[in-house]
Structure formats: C-alpha cells, structure tokens
Amino acid sequence: MAYSNYQRWKTTPISDTAAPYLSVIIPAYNEAERIVPSIGAIASHICDLGFDWELIIADDGSKDETVALVEGLGLVNARVLKAPKNGGKGSAVKRGMLAARGKYRLFADADNSTPIEEVTRLLAKIDGSQTPRYDIAIGSRAAEGAQESNKSLLRRIFSGGLRMMVKYVLGINVRDTQCGFKLYTAEAAERLHKAQTMMGFSFDLEVLYLAAKYGYKVAEVAVAWVDAPGSKVNPTKEAKRFIKDMAAIKRNDWRGAYAA
Amino acid sequence: MQIIEEITPEKLTLRLSGRFDAHETPQVRQKFTEHAPKNALIDLSGVTFLDSAALSTLVQAMKNCRERGGELTLANMPQPVRIIFELTRLDKAFNIVNAPDAP
Numbered sequence: 001m002a003y004s005n006y007q008r009w010k011t012t013p014i015s016d017t018a019a020p021y022l023s024v025i026i027p028a029y030n031e032a033e034r035i036v037p038s039i040g041a042i043a044s045h046i047c048d049l050g051f052d053w054e055l056i057i058a059d060d061g062s063k064d065e066t067v068a069l070v071e072g073l074g075l076v077n078a079r080v081l082k083a084p085k086n087g088g089k090g091s092a093v094k095r096g097m098l099a100a101r102g103k104y105r106l107f108a109d110a111d112n113s114t115p116i117e118e119v120t121r122l123l124a125k126i127d128g129s130q131t132p133r134y135d136i137a138i139g140s141r142a143a144e145g146a147q148e149s150n151k152s153l154l155r156r157i158f159s160g161g162l163r164m165m166v167k168y169v170l171g172i173n174v175r176d177t178q179c180g181f182k183l184y185t186a187e188a189a190e191r192l193h194k195a196q197t198m199m200g201f202s203f204d205l206e207v208l209y210l211a212a213k214y215g216y217k218v219a220e221v222a223v224a225w226v227d228a229p230g231s232k233v234n235p236t237k238e239a240k241r242f243i244k245d246m247a248a249i250k251r252n253d254w255r256g257a258y259a260a
Numbered sequence: 261m262q263i264i265e266e267i268t269p270e271k272l273t274l275r276l277s278g279r280f281d282a283h284e285t286p287q288v289r290q291k292f293t294e295h296a297p298k299n300a301l302i303d304l305s306g307v308t309f310l311d312s313a314a315l316s317t318l319v320q321a322m323k324n325c326r327e328r329g330g331e332l333t334l335a336n337m338p339q340p341v342r343i344i345f346e347l348t349r350l351d352k353a354f355n356i357v358n359a360p361d362a363p
Contacts, residue, residue, distance in 0.1 A: 003339055003342070006339070006343060033312045034311060034312055036312070036344070036347050036348055037309070037310060037311050037312060037315070037344045037347075037348070038311075039347060040340060040343040040344035040346075040347045040348075041309050041340045041343075041344065043343060044339050044340035044343045045340065048339075073347055111311075112309060112311075115279075115308065115309065117308075226279060226281070226283075228281065228282075228311070
C-alpha cells in the first residue's frame with residue numbers, strides 16, 4: 001500500500017475537466033462522531049486503487065459539527081454539499097449522486113458498516129472487467145456468502161419481513177434493497193436519481209423499482225456488514241413507513257410519474 | 261476483534277486484530293481496568309478499522325497510564341489506522357512507534 005498515493009490525493013486537486021473514475025458519496029446527518037474514521041478508511045483504500053476519485057459528503061442539515069469537521073480536514077478532493085434543513089437520507093444521496101462527476105458513483109453509509117474494501121468486487125460487476133456487465137452493483141447482506149455481524153434479532157426480523165414484501169408486492173428481484181452501499185454507472189445514477197421522488201428511508205426501494213422499470217441490470221453482491229453502533233434506524237417506525245412507501249411507489253407508477 | 265494479551269511486571273501488551281469499534285471497546289477497557297498498568301503497548305498491526313469509540317478508549321487508556329507516571333505506546337499502525345489518527349490529529353497526542361517491542 002502506498003501512503004504517498006493518499007498524500008497526493010489529499011493535497012493535489014484532480015482534473016476539473018476530465019471525469020474522475022469514481023465518486024464516493026457519503027450521506028451525513030449529525031455524523032460528527034462517526035464520519036472522520038470512515039473518511040480515513042475510505043481514503044486509505046481508494047487511494048491505493050490508483051485512480052482519480054472524489055469524495056462528496058452530502059450533508060442533510062446536520063445540527064452538529066459534521067460540516068465544519070469535514071471542511072477542516074483539508075482534503076482538496078473532498079466536497080461538502082450543505083443543506084439548509086434535514087430532508088431525509090434520500091435527499092442527501094440524490095444531491096450527492098447528481099453533483100458527482102465520477103464515471104462510477106458509490107454511496108456508502110457514514111459508519112463504514114460495509115467495509116470500503118468491498119467496493120472492488122462491486123466495481124468489477126460494472127466496469128467491464130467481468131461479464132455480464134451490469135449497470136448497478138448493490139451490496140447485499142442477504143446474498144449467498146454475505147456476512148452480518150452484531151445484528152440484533154429485531155433488525156433480522158425487520159429485514160426478513162421487508163424482503164418478502166418487496167419481492168411479492170413490488171416484484172423487485174433483489175434480496176436486500178436497503179444496504180447502504182450501492183454503485184452505479186454515471187448514466188444510471190443520473191437517470192434514476194433525477195426520477196427519484198422519495199427522500200426518506202424508502203428511497204433505495206424506489207430507485208431499485210425504477211432500475212427494473214427502465215431496464216437497468218442490477219448485480220447483488222454479497223458483502224460483509226457490521227451493525228455499527230449509533231444506527232439512526234428505528235425498525236418499527238421505518239417498517240410502517242416502508243409499507244406506506246411501497247403503496248406510494250405503485251400509485252406513482254399507475255399515475256405515470258415514472259414515465260421513461 | 262481478537263485480542264492477544266501479554267502481561268509482565270513492567271508492561272501490559274495487547275495485540276489487536278480485526279475491526280476495533282464500539283462493540284469491542286469494553287474488552288479493551290476491561291484489560292486496562294484489570295491490570296491498571298503503568299506502561300502499556302498496543303500493537304495495532306492487525307486492525308482494519310477503528311471508530312470514534314475505539315479512539316476514545318485509547319485516549320482514556322493513555323490518560324490512565326500517564327496518571328500512573330507511565331505511557332501508552334501504539335505500535336505498527338497499518339495505513340488506514342495511521343490516516344484515521346492523522347485526520348483526527350490524535351497522532352500528535354500519542355507515542356507511536358513502528359516496532360512492536362518498543363518500551
């Protein structure tokens with residue numbers, strides 16, 4: 001591993017005319033306590049891969065020191081997208097994906113719950129190094145070979161129930177829609193996130209529904225996942241919201257809101 | 261995370277490997293409470309990631325050693341850990357070495 005790659009990335013701006021190979025988008029709401037170690041781990045690993053990349057922190061109206069903290073790191077290839085108020089994780093991911101310049105665009109949760117090392121296997125699914133070539137590669141805690149650590153029983157039941165509903169109600173053939181580790185080609189990211197209307201927890205579901213509707217090929221890649229402490233997901237509240245949003249997705253589609 | 265412990269009259273040594281996060285910090289805190297060492301060395305060569313709870317645990321352990329007139333030394337930081345320490349500026353606060361047998 002070359003520490004000099006990191007030092008160069010930290011201090012030397014990448015080209016502002018050519019698209020970087022990868023954009024990493026971290027949605028952040030009140031993440032002052034967790035985000036800096038995650039940025040360190042991401043920067044260390046991606047710099048070792050040897051291509052140009054940019055980091056985007058899509059703040060979601062944090063009330064803590066998240067923005068000041070990230071801006072104070074002095075990383076010339078990192079940008080903070082500020083939001084005047086909290087609009088939901090979906091709004092942060094949407095702003096990040098649409099502001100990104102990368103040929104490939106990854107969103108990763110701020111707690112590094114899916115270790116950044118997993119990005120290599122997702123990239124291989126969409127960068128042409130493997131066949132078939134996909135448009136989207138999503139981290140999955142349900143695909144064969146996935147490893148989950150420290151996941152509570154409540155969260156297991158929550159996840160299992162949602163998987164069943166997603167499959168039979170929306171017809172999405174993806175076992176884990178909610179893993180916060182998803183990689184898109186630039187074209188898929190722009191089209192899907194422009195069409196995205198949901199800004200809360202269910203935005204992943206809507207984006208995957210749209211991906212199927214628009215004919216994008218989605219690869220589900222088994223990843224390691226650690227239930228990081230401090231999760232902001234309230235299973236009961238989110239399950240209710242999720243069911244409501246599934247109905248809203250079907251309604252939107254019937255009304256023609258997702259016309260290609 | 262795995263912890264290998266060595267204890268001598270002079271020093272507590274912990275060799276950590278894996279992900280050092282809030283799920284794992286109680287084990288490390290317990291080692292420092294149990295042995296109350298004056299001097300300690302933590303070998304981080306096998307650590308893949310550490311979070312803010314882990315950093316906080318290390319800071320507390322360093323303070324405890326210094327209160328006893330000793331020192332906590334961190335050894336063999338892999339690149340991701342080194343960068344996390346730099347970004348949090350904790351590299352300035354700790355005694356960091358690259359040899360596992362440092363005093």
